[in-house]
Amino acid sequence: MNIIKSMNALLILVVAVLFSQHAVSLNADEAYDVNVRVQLIWGTNGENPYPDKLKELEDKLKDKLKSVFKWKNYFEVSRHDIGLKKDRTKRIRISRKCELELTFTGDSNLEIKLFGEGKFVNKVRQSIAPDEHAIIAGDDKNDTAWFIAFSFQPPEKEKDNKTR
Amino acid sequence: MPIKNNNNEIGDSELVDSARHGDTVAFGELIGRHSDKIYNRAFSIMRNREDALDISQEAWIKAWQRLSQFNGRSSFLTWINRITINLCLDCLRRNKRFNAESMDQIDEESGGVERQLPIETPNPTRRLERHELRERIDEALQQISHEHRTVLILHEFEGLEYKEIAEAMECSIGTVMSRLFYARRKMAVLLSGLRQEGY
Amino acid sequence: MIDERKELKIQAYLDGELTIFGRYKVNRLLAHNAEARRLHAELNSIQELLHHNELDHPLPEDKESFRTRITHQLRVEGEGTSRVPNRIRPVLKWVAASAATALIIFAGVYSLMSPENSNQTPAHVLLGGESIEPEAANASFITFKSESAKLSVVWVDTKSSPVASPIN
Known part of the structure; x- marks a missing residue:
């Protein structure tokens, strides 16, 4: 009899633990509607001048850029994982000179405002499919270029995570 | 309520009344008046520009949504x-x-290193410029843990009582007292250099 | 060495958190214990130092644009919860979607037809347009889309627009 009681108590405990973990994960998922990855990238035909600062871009995105643009090498300058709620705007600084305002407007639509040295440059509205990237880019010195890549990330990375 | 051209003449409570009736211009005036202070508080706790901007923005939106509760x-x-x-x-x-x-944290709250620290009394004689002094205090705040900094900010800058801090931080009054004590002692050590400089 | 309980009492005394009886006991401790007095002096001086000496961290962006952004969001949220009857909403959505599609097709065709744009592009693919809203009068840019690479690109002409290179 005592064994049955103990088994019941154990079962209740297991169910309670599972339920509480589920509740916690639900809460975490509710925090943001989408997660956007923003990567600042530098494209060049030369070598990496700052190996300690600039990381080789991941192959998948590098291949995409290579298939479209003329540069041979692409290095990641910074990366930001940003959680967004629908119709809420977040402003982030991606470099000393450049800031972005991001607004998730529902479905897969992202509104991006670009600021250079504090001045508004342009606003872009992009619909970005799950495996797509949206790019804002421009020329840089000595025949190099900068790229800002935007992509939606799977929901488990729910919090702003400035990796560098 | 109609808004006068010069909103500076209008008190916050009148602007709040107008905002309660859906007047976003009046609410915008409140944002203009207090956005620096709200950002400052968010930054002082978060110590991160982007988090502080997000939070101050969120605070204004929440305030708008909850105006009826004010x-x-x-x-x-x-x-x-x-x-x-x-x-x-x-x-x-x-x-x-x-x-x-x-x-x-358990180590710090139960005494840890700070319990062994010699007592430091910064000399309050005025020598440094006030801004420089504030910068030094800010740098010291940067060096203590989030828990200790937050308690210190809520008590010293916001004037909250132990009980209010405990409620806000969801901890016991005893924990608040311990954190505050060791935050102050740590700050005393970090700011002990001011003593040599005449503070 | 005074124990931790007494240390916290001295602090609570300083913070005005003790009852009259508690204050009396700490007064007696301070009168008879030099270490307690030193601790009291340290806590008191750090409290005085912090009071009125909080560094201001002002809003790091233009206050007007911050205000505009928030009030704009409030209006958007207000509109979101109002007035279009549910019956009409699907029709409005369809009209909006059709208009957007037409605009995108027009923008795509226009960018393909525009010879100066095709001269400027650094890419070797120029396939389609994207929805874009130029607000800075002197900002110029071109847009294109690579279906194969799954990339939508907005290329900002940095020679004529005020954008500074974000690299640095």
Whole structure:
């Protein structure tokens, strides 16, 4: 009899633990509607001048850029994982000179405002499919270029995570 | 309520009344008046520009949504400041920067290194420029843990009592007292250099 | 060495958190214990130092644009919860979607037809347009889309627009 009681108590405990973990994960998922990855990238035909600062871009995105643009090498300058709620705007600084305002407007639509040295440059509205990237880019010195890549990330990375 | 051309002549409570009736211009005036202070409080707790901007923005939106709950017993600034503080604490909890089980924290709260520190009394003679002094204090605040800094900010800068801090931080009054004590002692050590410089 | 309980009492005394009886006990401790007095002096001086000496961290962006952004969001949220009857919403959505599609097709065709744009592009693919809203009068840019690479690109002409290179 005592064994049955103990088994019941154990079962209740297991169910309670599972339920509480589920509740916690639900809460975490509710925090943001989408997660956007923003990567600042530098494209060049030369070598990496700052190996300690600039990381080789991941192959998948590098291949995409290579298939479209003329540069041979692409290095990641910074990366930001940003959680967004629908119709809420977040402003982030991606470099000393450049800031972005991001607004998730529902479905897969992202509104991006670009600021250079504090001045508004342009606003872009992009619909970005799950495996797509949206790019804002421009020329840089000595025949190099900068790229800002935007992509939606799977929901488990729910919090702003400035990796560098 | 019609808004006069010069909104500076209007008190916060009148602007709040107008905002309650859906007047976003009046609410915008409140934002213009207090956005620096709200950002400052968010930054002082979060120590991160982007988090602070997010939170101050969120605080204004929450304030708008909850205007009907503002009873006018405190000032509007105090009220929205509390909203901001709560958002910061929520964010720190989400980021798990508050980790009650952290061994370091248990060590600190039960005395840890700070209990062994010699007593330091900064000399209050005025020598440094006030801004420089504030910068030094800010740098010292940067060096203590989130838990200790937050208690210190809520007590010294916001004037909250132990009980209010305990409620906001979801901990016991005893924990608040311990954190405050060791935060102050740590600050005394970090600012002991001011002594040699005439402070 | 005074124990931790007494240390916290001295602090609570300083913070005005003790009852009259508690204050009396700490007064007696301070009168008879030099270490307690030193601790009291340290806590008191750090409290005075912090009071009125909080560094201001002002909003790091233009206050007007911050205000505009928030009030704009409030209006958007207000509109979101109002007035269009549910019956009409699907029709409005369809009209909006059709208009957007037409605009995108027009923008795509226009960018393909525009010879100066095709001269400027650094890419070797120029396939389609994207929805874009130029607000800075002197900002110029071109847009294109690579279906194969799954990339939508907005290329900002940095020679004529005020954008500074974000690299640095």
